[in-house]
Amino acid sequence: MLKQLSLIYLMLCGVVGMWAQKGATITNTFALTNVTVVKSPGETLEGATIIVKDGLIKAVGKNVKIPFDAKQIKADSMFVYAGFISGASHIGIPKVEKKEGTGRRGRDPDVKDPGNPPNAKAGIQPERSVRDLVKADDKSIAEMRKLGFTAAQVMPRGRMLPGKGSLLFLAGDSGNEMVAQEDISLFAQLQGASGRIYPSTVIGVMSKLRDLYHQAEQAKAHSESYGKNAAAGMRRPTSDPVLEAFFPVIAGDQNLVMKAVNAKDISRALALQKELGYRLTLVDVKQGWDYADKLKNTPVMLSLDLPAAKKEEKKKEAKEDEDEEKKELTIAEKEMEALEARRAKAMEQYETQAAVLAIKGVEYGFSTLNVKAKDIRANIGRMIKAGLTEEQALAALTTIPAKMLGIDKVAGTVEKGKVANLLVSDSPYFEKDSNVRYVFVDGQLFEYDAKPKKKKKAAGDADAPVDKAAINKIAGEWSYNMNAMGQQMKGTLTFSHEDGSWSGTMSDPQGSDEAEDLSDVEVDDSTVTFTIDAGGMTVEFELDFDGKDYQGTASVGAMGSFEIDGKRTADPENE
Amino acid sequence: MKRLIIFLFAICAIQFGFSQAETGNILIKNGTVITITGGVLENTDVLIENGKIKQIGENLKAASGTKEVDAEGMHVMPGIIDAHSHIAIDAVNEATAPVTAEVWVGDAVNPFDVGIYRALAGGVTISHAMHGSANAIGGQCQTLKHRWGVTDPMGLHMEDAPRTIKFALGENPMRVHGEGAKIQPSTRMGVEQVFRNAFSEAKNYMEAKAKYAKMKASDPTALPPKYDRRMETMADILKGDIIVHCHSYRADEIYMLMQVLGDFGVKKICFQHVNEGFKVAPELAEFGAMASVFADWWAYKFEVYYSTAYNAAILMENGVVTSINSDSGELIRHLYHEAAKTQRYGGLSDNDALKLITINPAIQLGIDKRVGSIEEGKEGDIAIFKGHPLSVYAIPQMTIVDGIVRFDIKEDAPDVRLEIDPEKAMPSYMHQSSHHHDNDRCMQDVFEFFEHSHEH
Structure with a gap:
């Protein structure tokens, strides 16, 4: 522990030193005056001054002398919190470009034996380090920082074993500048390889994890024994970076961090842990409500992602008012009504997860592996509305992840001597209209404008506001390319917008003239979701549009999902 | 107020949690008890305590507060056991290699599969969740x-149930690996060689482990063979710790596998499907091999044309321990009808027909000391029927697992799902998994799946 701390300090000094060399800034001393400081969850100090100097919090209190070289920040009546810490995230790690195999039936031509593929193809890359993978200019870093996140345990992207997790501070010009603690955990997911190679299913992945773990135990024992017995003629251990990546986990120096989004994954992760005996952290948990007892003994990070809230509620209410005395419901309508009630109940389970686990005494942080930055504040708001206290929310964003990541001595609270990771908002953070105005990462200041209050829409506006930008971005004709279970499919997708609703078509991949109508087309910023009915099976699509291209997935129930991408071929104006 | 609601929510969840894996007490009164192993007992009570059958007899008394079920005019039989199913698992085939002995579908159980409830509604209390037949x-x-x-x-998971493993003969492994990946096996000969190679390799592995165990005390430089879960599993088959369940159709291949197993000293084998089992019934009996068959299902691919509905009866007459299975989320709901077909085709007695779906599959899974008949000391898995279970008019009323009622026709809610996706507008839960592929998942997760095959 002590060693880790001194390491952090060393790195801090390095970072601060580099920062000072840049010389672009006049001073690295700041004073925030007359602020309300939430020093730690539940502990508030009003009318305080905070001095930040050389990357550290130098003073927090009422009668603090402001150093002569301090840049004074007008933060009158603003609120200061410890910078948020994401317990697990892919911040700064660009999405991997997914390539399906180009060989026969979608197979990867580079893989000679699908049952024994090269490790990198199989998603077995536990030796990778975030330092080499992070892109300092990835937009996710600025996005998350703007929300108040200043540090994160960052995980490489990938499949079964994507690499090691590192603690990053969310500012800096390179991976080297951002890494606060390198390789603090081993990241694992119950996700099979793509392109029809081993391990392709959850049963393959769990088996392979056992195999690797036991082999790593052997390799570790061998290399330790070799130190003693080399002279006696022991065979030299061969170096294997994959197995060596497990050594600190076997030794108990690192946790194996398992992504466990749903209830089944939680159970599977716990079963594997019980069998193999390593220290486990569960991250991105969304369905933990039945597992409170077990989660008390396991570090856990709950996902900040929630199922999308329904949008059309207002519309429906209005409609109900209109024909209040409607005819009796048909059986199908009653069925739909019961179904809607169950959906609402299910939604409640997701939204109350954090509150329920807190009441049952589970300590948790939050993770952001799979959540869009723009949804995070709204989702925290929904959890609070569902019963989570603001104190608990703040603890899960600051003190608890700091403790779980072993950095509570230097981060997580606003205290003298800690790293200057701070967020300043113009009203209490968890209030709906609050704006983050300043963020300090490692003593480096980032300033933000207050966003203008939204104008109330004039009465008589259409229910659905017409999103011109989305229409420009999405409407029109697009090509598509799918590789479904080894079959290449190509064709045309169209989207059109009329009176506030979206529709579209998908051409027959076999090339006939027939086109299928898309159902449930929804457009949210640059994400489009829809379904099609393929001979009794519902295929769900989610596409992310980026300029003239899009990428996405199509999923078919339990049979899994495959990738789809395409390019714009025509837009409405050009027709 | 809000906090209070959450708190209640939490408490409810805790209580729900408690009721989950517990065993129960129940007294079933005045039923016609079909014990399977001890005849049919009229007007008889069955008392289950702590999940186990405590007593069978007349006018039994239970501790006060015990749930009582009036079974007058009903038939009470052991919970039905399906020796071949793919319900309630998220992965069926790890179809990437011809030998994947190391993977385990126990890792992929899906307790939210509504197929479990449908099976209960057909009186089925135990199913054998199998890996598929791609390898x-x-x-x-x-x-x-x-x-x-x-x-x-x-x-x-049925606690301490013996380990079992799936083997497969014939067209499926040939097509997936031979045709699909251009590796062995591409022929039926190749399939045999895959077995022989895997067993031989496992023998070498065992020898290397034994050698290391002997040497390590005296030689500090000794090293164990590299841990290999696949070989560990194959070794466990050789040691007799795992029962082989083999997907099979043709008599020549069935005979071939018995030769292979005989050569390697493996005794525990239950053939699955075994459509041509009737041709080699005496040989199966002599080897001690068992058979789990369809009642009357064939002709869905070339190797499954030569079949007969008399298969089960012929096998049974020859002394082969035989069961009738579903391999289907649909057939599993009426295995009692499937068993009854052996009375039309083969004239089996009531008790022999019912053995096909109770004690015999229990034997094939190695759990016959615990379930498969109504006997004192056995586990409280019971199916209660209105009408005789072999009657075409039979209707399952209640299904009990470990003394807990898991299905009751009187409380059959319109929507029983345990998990709802709040984002999905499901048109109706009735349609949840109605596409036809759901009925046969032996080849699920196989990439060639979409190439329109109807596989078992």
Whole structure:
């Protein structure tokens, strides 16, 4: 522990030193005056001054002398919190470009034996380090920082074993500048390889994890024994970076961090842990409500992602008012009504997860592996509305992840001597209209404008506001390319917008003239979701549009999902 | 107020959690008890305590507060056991290699599969969740108790049930690996060689381990063979710790596998499907091999044309321990009808017909000391029918697992799902998994799946 701390300090000094060399800034001393400081969850100090100097919090209190070289920040009546810490995230790690195999039936031509593929193809890359993978200019870093996140345990992207997790501070010009603690955990997911190679299913992945773990135990024992017995003629251990990546986990120096989004994954992760005996952290948990007892003994990070809230509620209410005395419901309508009630109940389970686990005494942080930055504040708001206290929310964003990541001595609270990771908002953070105005990462200041209050829409506006930008971005004709279970499919997708609703078509991949109508087309910023009915099976699509291209997935129930991408071929104006 | 609601929510969840994996007490009164192993007992009570059958007799008394079920005019039989199923698992085939002995479908149990409830509604209390038939040596299977309502996947595992593994002969492994990946096996000969190679390799592995165990005390430089879960599993088959369940159709291949197993000293084998089992019934009996068959299902691919509905009766007459299975989320709901077909085709007695779906599959799964008949000391898995279970008018009324009622026709809610996706507008839960592929998942997760095959 002590060693880790001194390491952090060393790195801090390095970072601060580099920062000072840049010389672009006049001073690295700041004073925030007359602020309300939430020093730690539940502990508030009003009318305080905070001095930040050389990357550290130098003073927090009422009668603090402001150093002569301090840049004074007008933060009158603003609120200061410890910078948020994401317990697990892919911040700064660009999405991997997914390539399906180009060989026969979608197979990867580079893989000679699908049952024994090269490790990198199989998603077995536990030796990778975030330092080499992070892109300092990835937009996710600025996005998350703007929300108040200043540090994160960052995980490489990938499949079964994507690499090691590192603690990053969310500012800096390179991976080297951002890494606060390198390789603090081993990241694992119950996700099979793509392109029809081993391990392709959850049963393959769990088996392979056992195999690797036991082999790593052997390799570790061998290399330790070799130190003693080399002279006696022991065979030299061969170096294997994959197995060596497990050594600190076997030794108990690192946790194996398992992504466990749903209830089944939680159970599977716990079963594997019980069998193999390593220290486990569960991250991105969304369905933990039945597992409170077990989660008390396991570090856990709950996902900040929630199922999308329904949008059309207002519309429906209005409609109900209109024909209040409607005819009796048909059986199908009653069925739909019961179904809607169950959906609402299910939604409640997701939204109350954090509150329920807190009441049952589970300590948790939050993770952001799979959540869009723009949804995070709204989702925290929904959890609070569902019963989570603001104190608990703040603890899960600051003190608890700091403790779980072993950095509570230097981060997580606003205290003298800690790293200057701070967020300043113009009203209490968890209030709906609050704006983050300043963020300090490692003593480096980032300033933000207050966003203008939204104008109330004039009465008589259409229910659905017409999103011109989305229409420009999405409407029109697009090509598509799918590789479904080894079959290449190509064709045309169209989207059109009329009176506030979206529709579209998908051409027959076999090339006939027939086109299928898309159902449930929804457009949210640059994400489009829809379904099609393929001979009794519902295929769900989610596409992310980026300029003239899009990428996405199509999923078919339990049979899994495959990738789809395409390019714009025509837009409405050009027709 | 809000906090209060949350608190209640939490408490409810805790209580729900408690009721999950527990065993129950129940007294079933005045039924016609079909014991399977001890005749049919009229007007008889069955008392289950702590999940076990405590007593069978007349006018039994239970501790006060015990749930009582009036079974007057009803038939009470042991919970039905399906020796071949793919319900309630998220992965069926790890179809990437011809030998994947190391994988285990017990890792992939899905307690939310509504198929479990449907099976309960057909009186089925135990199913054998099997790996698929894509590989010559597929993965290990898991015997499941249908504890519908338990949300922990591991909570459905039948505790201490013997380990089983899926093998497959013929066209499926040939097509997936030979045709699909251009590796062995591409022929039926190749399939045999895959078995022989895997067993031989496992023998070498065992020898290397034994050698290391002997040497390590005296020689500090000794090293064990590299840990290999696949070989560990194959070794366990050789040691007799795992029962082989082999997907099979043709008599020549069935005979071939018996030769292979005989050469390697493996005795525990249950053939699955075995459509041509009737041709080699005496040979199966002599080897001690068992057979789990369809009642009357064939002609869905070339190797399954030569079949007869008399198969089960012929096998049974020859002394082969035989069961009738579903391999289907649909057939599993009426295995009692499937068993009854052996009375039309083969004239089996009531008791012999019912053995096909109770004690015999229990033997094939190695759990016959615990379930498969109504006997004192056995586990409280019971199906209660209105009408004789072999009658075409039979209607399952109640299904009990470990003394807990998991299905009751009187409380059959319109929507029983345990898990709802709040984002999905499902048109109706009735349609949840109605596409036809759901009925046969032996080849699920196989990439060639979409190439329109109807596989078992």
